[in-house]
Structure formats: structure tokens, C-alpha cells
Amino acid sequence: MKIVIAGGSGFIGQKLTNFFVDEGHDVIILSRKEKKGTGNIRYVQWLQEGATPELAINTADAFINLAGVSINAGRWNVEHQRQIYDSRMTATDELLRIISALQTKPSVLINASAIGIYPAAENTVYTEDNTAIANDFLAQTVADWEKKATLVASEGARAVFMRFGVVLGKGDGALPPMVLPYKLFAGGKVGSGRQWLSWIHIDDVVQAIAFAITNENLQGPVNTTAPFPQRMDDFGKTIGSVLHRPHWFPVPGLVMKLALGKKSTLVLEGQHVLPKKLLDNGFDFKFPTLESALRHILLEDV
Template sequence: MKIVIAGGSGFIGGKLVDLLVKNGHEVIILTRSKKTPSKNVSYILWLQEGAVPENELHKVDAFINLAGVSINDGRWTPKHQQQIYNSRMTATDELVRIISAMEVKPSVLINASAIGIYPASYNTVFTEKSAEIASDFLAQTVKDWELKANHVTQFGVRTVFTRFGVVLGREGGALPLMALPYKLFVGGKVGGGKQWVSWVHVEDVVRAIYFALQNDQLQGPVNVTAPTPVTMEEFGKMIGSVLKRPHWLPVPSFAMKLALGRKSKLVLEGQHVLPKVLMANEFIFNFPELKLALEDLL
């Protein structure tokens, strides 16, 4: 397959490119700066003055959109929130424009998304069929992001919204920050501890994206979370167990709000999310249990 990726050099994008190349696919990465091509990976300028990517894209099979400012970096000041929002809207608008201008359309667009679209809850279990949508910043961003990406369906393009959970990896995602207190022997319960963490190993994230590329029956929302969410209290205890560190020093909610500002919602609130679509289509998780994932990553 010939696959175009926006956001191909990020935490998830880099690992996805490696997987696609390993499996013999041709990858084209949309970039804002010139880069040197390598085996099976080339680069095309976009979102720059004079850039017309569609003129260089021929017989493309699929688009994958991972572009956007990371939600894990920095405090959520109003300015940073605007950057998170605008980066996703701008990139998705441009991808829709590119696809609309292409004479031969791709068969599929895989668009990144997030389980933050679901409301925080201690008791509700959310699946792809859940209609409830939260009203906060992240949920509104996800909702608008998916609505923009969905415009390509008018061109007959199958569209999949991969709603990522809390992605765990060594060099990115949420885990390095969550594990740091334990490495310093000051780990403990965060907030009330009963909030849900619908986590997923980054390796399973990229495998799920690849799975969605290959399975024509997948469309619309697809929750990309491990099938075994845990509470924040359980998550912390497991980090301590794997690292052989104590789980003893509680971090009260007000301290998290002081430290992280509005972003504290990511750790103080959570959703119990299940990947029903992946499970129904017999996707096999390499890391279905948290202990397995943390032992691999820590």
C-alpha cells in the first residue's frame, strides 16, 4: 500500500512508520520542512506557502492523520489549549482539501481521536455506541476534530476515528511522568484514586491503526484502549510493584491542580472505556494486562 501520514514523526507516528515499512508498505510523510528520504519513506511539504501536496500524490491507498500539538506537553494555559485545538483543525481541514482535490481518492482515512470525548464517570462503561459527550475543552476538541475528518465520507472514503486512551510508552505519552514519583520513592495515590485509567501500550496503538487500515468493515469510532482498564489507585500500585518501590505518599487533588493547571483533569478524572469494536473484530492485544505492559516498558 501507499500510505500518507500527517504527524509521522511524533511519538506514535514514528513507531507506526517503522511498522508499515517493516511490512513492505510505501510511506509518504507530510512535513513542514524538507527532510531526506530513506528506504520506503519519502516526504512532501504541506501547510507552507506555495505547497500543493496533491500535485505530488498519485495512486494513494490511505491517509493517516496524527497531526496536532501534544496534549501531554506543558501546562494547559488558554494559549496552549488554543494551540492544541487549532493545530488539529488546521491539519484536518488541509487533509480534507487535499483529498477533495485528488483525482483518484484514497480508500480510507484513519483519523486520530481520543476517549476524552466521553464524560468522566466512576460508574458508566463507555463503548463506541455510547452517545454521551462531555462538555469540556478536550471533548469539544475531539468532537470538532471528528466532524471535520468525517467530511471525506462524501468522497466515498472510509473514515475511522481511532479514539486513543492513555498511551503508555518509554519515551513519550503519560507513563514517564506517572512513573517518576515512584522512581524517587514518593509515589502514591493521586486524587481520590477511584478515577478510571483506560490505558493502552503504544505498540498496541500502532498495531490497531494498522488493523484498521487492513479491515474494510471498520469505520466510525474505534476505541483504542486495552480491554482491562484499572483505577488510578490500582495503576499506581502496579507501577510501584513493577519498579519495586513503595506506594505510600498521597498526592491530593489541589496539589495536582496547582502543578498541572487545567491539564490536571487528565489524571483527576477518567473514563472506563472498552475497545468493543476491536474485540468484536478479533484484534489480538499484545499487552492486554497492565502488569505485562509495565514490565515491558519499565
């Protein structure tokens, strides 16, 4: 296949690119800077004055949209929130324009999304059948992002919204800062510890995206989380167990709020999310349990 990736230089994008190349596919990475490609990887400039990526792409089987300012970088002040929101809207608008200009349209647009669209709750279990939307900045950003990406249907393409949970991987993503206190023998309960953490191994993210490209039954929201979420306290205990470190040093919620501001909600609040659509369509998780995922990431050479 010929696959176009926006946001190909990020944590998930790099893993995806390597996977698709290993599978023998051609990958086009949309980049703000001109770069020289290698092998099956080609870079095409976009979001710059005078750039015409549609001419370089010509045809494509699938588009993957991972573009946008990271929600993990910096404090959620007004300016950073604006950048998070605008970067996603701008990139998606441009992807829709590119697709509209192509003579041969892709069959699918895989659009990044997030489980942060669901309201934080300790006792509610969310599947894709649940239409509740939280009343906060992140949820509104996700909802507007998905709504915009839906417009690709007018070009005859299937739209899939991969609602990512907390993606765990080696050297990047959310896991390293979560593991660091345990390596320093200072790990423990964060906040109440009862908040849910719906996680997924980076390898399963890659496989789920590839699965969504070829599985025509998947469209709309797709919860991209492991089938066994954990409460935050249990998550920390599992890290401690895998690393043979104590789980004893509690971090009060007030401390997290002072340190992270509004972004502390990512740590102090959570959702119990299940990947119903993936499971119903026969997706096989390589790392369904947290212990298996952490042992692979933290103890093996990956």
C-alpha cells in the first residue's frame, strides 16, 4: 500500500513508519521541512506557503493523521491550549483539502483521538457505544477534531477515530516519567489512587492502526486501549513489582495541581475504557495485561 502519515516524526508516527516499511509498504511523511527520504520512505512538504503536497502524493491508499502540538509539553495555559486546539484543526483542514485534490482518493482516514473525550469517573465503564462527552478543554478539542475529520466521508473515505489511552513505550511517551520515581525508590500512590488509567502498549497501537486500515467494519470512534485498565494505585504497584521497588511514597493531589496546573487532570482523573470494537472484530492484543506490557518495555531490550 501507499500510506500518507501526518505527524510521522512523533512517538507513534516513528513506530508506525518502521512497521509499514518492514511490511513492504510505501510511506509518505508530511513534513514542514524538506527532507530526503530513504528506501520506501518519502518526505513531502506541507503547511508551508506555496506547498502543493497533493501533486507529490498523487494517489494514496490510506491517510493517517497524528499531527498536532503535544498535550504533554508545557503547562496548559491559555496560549498552550490554543496551540493544542489550532494545530489539530489546521492540520486536519489541510488533509481534507489534499484528499479532495487527489484524483484517486484514499479508502480510509485514520485520525488520532483520545479517551479524554469521556467524562472522568470511578464507576462508569466506557465503550464506543457511550456518547457522553466531558465538559472540559481536552474533551471539546477531541470532539471538534473528530467532527472535522468526519468530513472526509464526502470524499468517499471511511473515517476512523483512534481514541488512544495512555500509550506505554520505551524512552518516550507517558511511561518514563511515571517510572522514574520508582527507580529512585520514591514511587507511590498519586492522588486518591482510585482514578482509572486506561493504557496500551505502543506495539498494540501500531497493530491496531494497521488493523483499522484493512478492516472495513471499523469506522467512527475506536477505543485504542488494552482490555484490562488499572486503577492508578494498582498501576503503580505493578511498576514497583516489575522493577522490584517499593510502592510507598504518596503524592497528594494538591501537589500535582501545584506542579502541573490544569494538566494535572491527566494524572488525577481517569476513565475506565474498554476496546469493544477492536475485540468484537477479532483484534488480538500482544500485551493485554499491564504486567506483560511493563516487563516487555522495562526488562527486555526493545
